[in-house]
Amino acid sequence: MHDRPQLNRATGGHDDFGGLHRDLSALIDRRQAMRLVGGVGVAALLGACSRATTSSAPTAEPATSTETTSAISSETTGDTSTTTSSVDTSASTESVFSAGDEIPDESGGPFPADGTNGPNVLTETGVERQDITTSFAGLAGTADGIPLQFQLTVVDASSGAALPGAAVYIWHCTADALYSVYEEADQNYLRGLQVADSNGLVTFTSVYPGCYPGRWPHAHLEIYDEITSATSGGAAAKTSQLALPETVSVDAYQDPRYGDSAGNLGRLSLASDNVFSDGWEDQLATVAGSAATGYTASLLVRI
8 A cells, every 4th residue: 555645735625735726736847858779869848737628539540651651630629629530541661650749748746656746656566557447566446437448659749650669657537536546545546557569559448537626637648768767767758648528528427426527527628727728739639439338538649
């Protein structure tokens, strides 16, 4: 069991150390370079936190061609963006996606469990896993909620080349909007680490996150140049957040397991969120599925 860090809350819950305040406290400016032997250089500015919007479309597939080309585009309108993805495919041994802006640096928030604010699950046995719905390293428990699979493709922002071997740490709150390790001290579910495959892809089986006051539905991401950097206490090459679509979240939050999430979401917009208000186009996941069957959230993560 992890020792619970002492958090200064005057009123408890998310109202004091939460919402607009809870994710502002941990903005850290870090820098680290990621380089691949094929001539692909990756420079990443680190730091920051979460976002969300609405959309439904399948995961981006890598281009396959001797002259690989691919284009992934997203269109957003207003606070309730709809994102569509399209990929041109030819043929190749390398996975190459469209070059573009890096995913923005965001705060890791007050509950990262990466060693920067108390506990560090990244050094625990069993943290490298695909299914993050259960607790690990001697803890027992399973997170409840609508099934959600994250499909994240990590690529070099300048070239669009996939970054195999990059390690991705993901964490997010429960259906009732609490974070394991800190707010649920006897659990460490909804946290996991995975190494990108030859196409730069990692997948995590999870549940749809809840929505707490002041913050749009989101998940936190840390990208490391390799897994040993993550598990040995090294600095992340990129810290950011993934936003979930509004219409999808509205549907998901009809499920009674999500408590006050529907009401909390109704008082928010991407444009007013303290993290996503400066632009969410590169952080808004494409989501397919339904509340009845589960969802898949896909995002091209450029670093």
